[in-house]
Amino acid sequence: MSSEFEKNLEKFAEVIVKIGLNVQPGQRLLIGGPTSYSYGTPIELAPLVRLITKKAYQIGAKLVEVMWDDNQLRLIRFQHAPRDSFEEYPTWRTDCQYKFGKEGDSVLLFAAWNPDLLKGHDMDLMSTARNMYLKHRKTFGDLISQSAVNWSGITAPVDGWTEKVFPDVAPEEQKAKFWDIIFEICRVKNEDPIAAWEDHIKQLTARSKYLNKKQYESLKLVAPGTDLIVGLPKGHIWGSARFRTQSGIDFVGNIPTEEVFTTTHKDKTEGIVTATKPLPTDVMIEDFSLTFSKGQVVEATAKKGEGYLNKILETDEGARRLGEVALVPYSSPISQSGLLFYNVLIDENASSHIAIGRGFKFALENSREMSDEEFSAAGGNISKTHIDFMIGSDKMDVDGILKNGKIEPIMRKGEWAFKD
Numbered sequence: 001m002s003s004e005f006e007k008n009l010e011k012f013a014e015v016i017v018k019i020g021l022n023v024q025p026g027q028r029l030l031i032g033g034p035t036s037y038s039y040g041t042p043i044e045l046a047p048l049v050r051l052i053t054k055k056a057y058q059i060g061a062k063l064v065e066v067m068w069d070d071n072q073l074r075l076i077r078f079q080h081a082p083r084d085s086f087e088e089y090p091t092w093r094t095d096c097q098y099k100f101g102k103e104g105d106s107v108l109l110f111a112a113w114n115p116d117l118l119k120g121h122d123m124d125l126m127s128t129a130r131n132m133y134l135k136h137r138k139t140f141g142d143l144i145s146q147s148a149v150n151w152s153g154i155t156a157p158v159d160g161w162t163e164k165v166f167p168d169v170a171p172e173e174q175k176a177k178f179w180d181i182i183f184e185i186c187r188v189k190n191e192d193p194i195a196a197w198e199d200h201i202k203q204l205t206a207r208s209k210y211l212n213k214k215q216y217e218s219l220k221l222v223a224p225g226t227d228l229i230v231g232l233p234k235g236h237i238w239g240s241a242r243f244r245t246q247s248g249i250d251f252v253g254n255i256p257t258e259e260v261f262t263t264t265h266k267d268k269t270e271g272i273v274t275a276t277k278p279l280p281t282d283v284m285i286e287d288f289s290l291t292f293s294k295g296q297v298v299e300a301t302a303k304k305g306e307g308y309l310n311k312i313l314e315t316d317e318g319a320r321r322l323g324e325v326a327l328v329p330y331s332s333p334i335s336q337s338g339l340l341f342y343n344v345l346i347d348e349n350a351s352s353h354i355a356i357g358r359g360f361k362f363a364l365e366n367s368r369e370m371s372d373e374e375f376s377a378a379g380g381n382i383s384k385t386h387i388d389f390m391i392g393s394d395k396m397d398v399d400g401i402l403k404n405g406k407i408e409p410i411m412r413k414g415e416w417a418f419k420d
Contacts, residue, residue, distance in 0.1 A: 005176070008183045011193050013051035015186060015255065017059060019197045020152030021106045022251045025060025028105040029053075032067035033097040033140075036133055037113045037282065039090065040069035042158045045112065052108070067093060071113050071158070078121045086128040094136040101140055101149035104247060109153045111345040114160025115280040126282040127311045134315065134384040145361040146368050147243065150251035155345050156182060164342055185256045185334050185346070201252070204240035207260045207327075210420040211238040211410075216400035218268065219325060219410070221352075223276075223396035225289060230325050230354070231268020233379030235365035238262045246368070258334060258349040261326035263363035266381035267295035269322050276351060277390040280342045283308035288389075290356075296320045297356070313356070318383025323359035328352050330394040330414030344388050352392030352411070357385040 017023050031049055032041030041049055053064045100107055118126060143149045157178035166174045183189050190196035215236070221228045241257045244250050269292040279285040288302035288309060297320040302309050313320050326348065328335075334350035341347050359381040361367045367375055372382045398411035409417035 005179065008179075008188050009048060010051055012183060012186060012188045013048060013055050015188060015193050015197060016052055016108065016152065016154055017055040018194060020154060020252050020255045021056075021108060021150055022249055023056050023059050023061050023106050023150075024249060026062055027060075028063040028065070028100060028103075029056045029061050029108065030065050030067065030097065030100040030105065031108045032069065033107055033109055034090075034093045034133060034137060035109060035111060036130060037117075038069050038071060038074065038110070039093055040067035041110050042112050042156075043068050043070050044158055045110070045156050048156055067096065071117055071160070075117055078118055078125060083122075083125065086125050087132055089132040089136050091136055094140060097137075098139045098143070101143040101151070105149075106251075107140075107149060107151040109151065111153050111155045111343060112158045112161065114158065115164055115284065115342040117160060118282045119284075121282075123283060123308050123311065126308070130282065131315065131384075138384060141358070145358075147245050147362045150245050150249045152251060152253060152255060153345055154255050155343060161343070165339060181337060181339065185337065185349075187256075197252075201241045204257075204260060205242065206420040207416070208238040208240045210418060211260065211262075211400075214400055214402070214408070216408075217403045218265075218401045220399040220401060220407070221273070221391070221396060222398075223274075223391070223393055225274030226272065226391060226396070228271040228273045228292070229269065229401075230322065231265035231295070231379075232262065232325075233265045233364060235367075235378075236262045236264075237363045237365060239360075239363055243362070254345060254349070256334065256346065256349050258332040259326040259328045259353075261324055261363070263359040263361075263380055264322040264325050264354075265295070265379035266318070266321045266323075266359065266376070267379065269295045273354065273391050275389050275391055276393045277340060277347050278342065279305075279309075279387070279389045280344065280347075281305075281308060281312065281387070284342070285309050292322075295322070312385065312387060315357070315385045316383050318381050319357050319385050321356065321381045321383070322354055323357050323381040323383065323386055324353075324355035324363075324388065326353050326355075326388070327398060327411060328392055329411070329416055330392065330396075347390055348388045351390035352396060352398070352414075353388045353390045355386050355388040357381065357383040357387055 285305035291299040394414040
C-alpha cells in the first residue's frame with residue numbers, strides 16, 4: 001500500500017477513537033461484537049484494528065480487547081450445520097459486549113460484510129439465526145437506549161462487498177477504490193479531520209436544535225410512490241451526530257453520519273411509503289413499499305425479497321410500527337458519490353429514511369429511566385428489531401405540521417427548506 005494510504009488509515013483510526021468513541025483515560029475498549037450479519041470484527045481488517053488499538057492506548061485506555069470474526073465461517077454454517085441447530089447462539093459474545101457496556105467501557109462495532117454472502121440459502125434458517133441474535137442482543141441494546149455506553153459503528157471494505165459496489169472496476173483496483181471513498185465520506189482526507197468533524201457536528205446540531213424548538217406534531221413526506229404522515233410523540237428530541245452518555249461522555253454513534261433524526265409515535269403513521277434504495281438484509285429486498293394504518297404496516301410488497309420482508313415484519317408486534325424518522329439532504333457527500341453501497345450504515349446517510357421496530361428512549365424527554373410499558377404509553381415503539389430503510393430522493397418534500405394545524409416546509413426536493 002502507498003504511504004498516502006497508510007497516512008489516511010492512521011487518520012481514520014484517530015477519527016474513530018477521538019470522534020466516534022471518544023475513549024477516556026482508564027476506560028476499556030471492546031473492538032467488535034455481534035451484529036445482525038456477523039459475530040465481530042472482520043479478520044481482514046486487522047491493520048485498521050491495530051491502529052485503533054494503538055490510538056486507544058495512547059489516549060489512556062487500560063485494556064483493548066478484540067472480538068474477531070470471519071464471514072466465511074458464517075457461510076460454512078449455512079452450508080453444513082445441522083438444519084435443526086440454528087437456535088444455538090454463542091452467548092459469550094453478547095455477554096461480553098453487555099459486560100463492557102454495563103461497566104462503563106466503550107464498544108466499537110463493525111458494519112462490514114458481503115451482502116450476497118447467503119444468497120440462495122434457506123430464508124427460514126436466516127430468520128431463525130436473526131431472531132436468536134435479536135434475543136441475545138437485547139441487554140446491550142437496552143444500554144444504548146439508556147445512553148449508558150459510548151459506542152460507535154464504522155465500516156471498511158471487505159471481500160465480496162468490494163466487488164458488489166465496484167463491479168466495473170478492475171479486481172486489483174477495487175479495494176483501493178473503496179478505501180478512497182471511505183476516507184472521503186468520513187472526512188479523513190481533510191488536512192485536519194478532527195476539526196472537519198467538529199464543524200460538521202456543529203452544522204448537524206444546529207438543524208436538530210431548530211426542529212426541537214418547533215416540536216411538530218407530525219411530518220408529511222411526499223415523493224413518487226410516497227404519501228406518508230408520521231406522527232411524533234410529545235416531547236420528542238431531534239438528535240444528530242453527537243450523543244452524550246449518562247456519565248457525560250460525548251460520542252458519535254455512526255461514522256459516517258449525515259442525519260438528523262427522532263423517535264416516532266407508534267400509533268400515528270398513515271399512508272404509503274416506497275423505498276428508494278434496496279434494503280440489504282441476509283436477503284436483498286428491492287423495490288418495496290409499505291402501507292400504514294393507525295401506525296401499523298397493513299400491506300408490504302416487494303419485487304424481490306417480499307417473503308423475507310414479511311418475516312422481518314413478523315418478528316414481534318413492534319416490528320410493524322415505526323421507531324425512527326431521519327432527514328438527510330440529497331446533497332450529502334454520500335449521495336453525491338452516486339454509489340449504491342448495499343450497506344445501511346452508509347446508504348442511510350445518503351438518503352432520508354425511516355426505521356421499523358424499536359424507538360429510541362433517549363429521543364424522548366425524561367424517558368431514560370422509563371420502563372418499556374411507560375415508554376410505549378408515551379408513544380414509543382418497543383421491538384427487538386430496528387431496521388432502517390431509505391426513502392429519500394431529490395423529489396421528496398417534507399413538511400412539519402404544528403399542533404394548531406399550521407404546515408411549514410422542512411425539505412423541498414430533498415434539500416433543507418429552512419435556515420437554522
